[in-house]
Amino acid sequence: MPRPADTAIGLDVGGTRIRAAIIGRDGAMRDRRIEAVQPDRAGFAAQVSRLVEALNHTGCAGIGIGIPGRVDGGTGAILSAGYLDIAGLDLRARLGATAGLSVRVENDAAMALLAEVSCGPADARGLVAMVTVGTGVGGALVSEGRPWHGGGVAGQFGHIVVDAGGPPCRCGQRGCVETFSSGTALGALVLAEGLAPGTRAEDLLDRAVQGDAVAATVLDRWALPMQRALHTLAAVVNPVRVVIGGGLGGAMAAALDRLPARDGWYSQPFAAATLGDDAGVIGAGLSVFAGRAP
Secondary structure: OOOOOOEEEEEEEOOOEEEEEEEEOOOOEEEEEEEEOOOOHHHHHHHHHHHHHHOOOOOOOOEEEEEOOEEOOOOOOEEEOOOOOOOOOOHHHHHHHHHOOOEEEEEHHHHHHHHHHHHOOOOOOOEEEEEEEOOOEEEEEEEOOEEOOOOOOOOOHHHOEOOOOOOEOOOOOEOEOHHHHOHHHHHHHHHHOOOOOOOOHHHHHHHHHOOOHHHHHHHHHHHHHHHHHHHHHHHHHOOOEEEEEOOOHHHHHHHHHHOOOOOOOOOOOEEEOOOHHHHHHHHHHHHOOOOOOO
């Protein structure tokens, strides 16, 4: 009887970068590659195929790929992908044909959360939620160690409305938390307060500790809408834990910790993700071995 494959290919697609690696069943990573992502349809398709072919995938169990935006959890169909022009691109068929492997496509936050509950300290029992903060704001749910999609695309936490009179969002609503608490929104807040372009969240946190009132104001304006969104998330799905991930996840968790605690029914324990930028690519590989929630 053939031995089950112990490795898979993981691909993590972000708003600016794409990561690829061979991932073991234990989450160990080797042959990692990082490139600037090609945002146009043809360029992206060629890039993904080239990265897969560049990895030594002999004996791999399959390919997992995480996409920013809305992905149907049942079919792997890409419904929207943030700043990338790849909606409707059939990655399952394309990569399956070129690599001769099964392909699993999920939202990128679902992939990152799979890694956190498999390899990090997040408890895999019960329903665990992740909110990712990067160029935009994403999210995912994992139930008993498997992605939970609801009707197909559950977990779009960046589009929780926190201010009905807020800025228009690309989803068609106004005042989504993504418009206030993403990395893009932080950059706008920095400029609005007259700070140097490119000022990092970590710099703001350091300055706020030293008593810089402007830095403290920017952080509070960035984190408060997220705090409201987390309370709504707790009220709707009541997860056992919320993990704050993404490239700015640690900074957002620290900024949230600065805010005064709010009394009420819907406060929820949260913690910063521990696997950093590697969570998405590790989880993408692990998704090949994970079952789907019923």
